[in-house]
Amino acid sequence: MTTLLHIDSSARPGRSDTRAHGSHSRRLTAKFIEQWRATRPDDEIIYRDVGANPPNPVTGDWVHAAFTKPAQREDWMHQALAESDELLSELLRADVIVAGVPMYNFGMPAQMxxxxxxxxxxxxxxxxxxxxxxEPYWPMLTGGKSVVVLSSRGDFGYDPGGRVAHLNHVEGGVFAPLEYIGITDQHSAAIEYDEFGDERTQKSIADAEAKVTDIVMQLQARHAQVSDIAMTA
Structure with a gap:
């Protein structure tokens, strides 16, 4: 069985296909999960809505506690890391992380x-x-996890080679730290032209949803193969 961690980080509630002014990124993550369940209904889905319930930001106490060896931590340190521990537990259980990450001022939302x-x-x-x-640093997540970033943008031309690609810090901002910890299988899709609201918007939605379908098929095949190898090892 494959475990998915579904994260939404948009400040907008609802999906753009079911609610006026709803979120495009929530629409894409929901489509991903719906398509995954259609062929693998028994897989586990963990849901985390950081857009509606943002994690607490890192503080000086958090850093002090994190860099103290577990056996030497005081009670307040465990309390400072309690939310982080919960988020880590979800991440460590997951085989696939699918994250809705809209572009806010060229980067990811603060919640993400x-x-x-x-x-x-x-x-x-x-x-x-x-x-x-x-190298004094090394990644510790070496279990073959995959990450999918599903984004939305008001303007257009943010993909590699596009007119404003140099301003896009969303996918790279998520992928770089996740690669640092060992998650190197990375995929993405995005809706553009949101602020235009015309036929270009609709085409971009259709293209992004088609790409989501392709990613679902790729990852289901990949993780089924990983499961088969694990079972015969």
Whole structure:
């Protein structure tokens, strides 16, 4: 059985296909999950809506606690890391992370950034040893996880080679820290032209939904193969 972690980070409630002024990124993540369930109804889905319930930002106490060895942590340190521990538990269980991440001012929403800050943790998702030969940092999530970023943009031309691609810090902003901790199988799709509201918007929605279908098929095949290998190992 494959476990999916479904994250939404849009501040907009509802989906754009079911609610006026609803979220395009929520629409895409919902479509991903619906299509996944259509062929694999028994897989586990963990849902985390950081758009509606943002994680707490990292504080000085959080950093102090995270960089203290677990056996030496005081009670207040465990409390400071409790939410991070919960988010990490969900991430560690997941085989596929599908995240709705709309573009806000060329980057990800602060709510999504807070989630990332809470799951990039020394000793849990990355290792650090200053005395280690060569690279003192290393990724600790080596189980073949996949991540899918489903985005939306008011303007157009943010994909690689596009007219304003250099301004797009969404996918890279999510992929870079996740690659750092070991999640290197990365996929994305995005709706553009949101602020135009014309036939270009509708075409972009259709293209993004078609790409979501393709990604679902790719990942189902990939993780079915991984499961088969694990069962015969």
């Amino acid at each position: 950034k807070a989630w990332i800050e809470n799951i990039v943790r020394v000793g849990v998702t990355f290792g650090f040893d200053r005395s280690r030969d060569g």
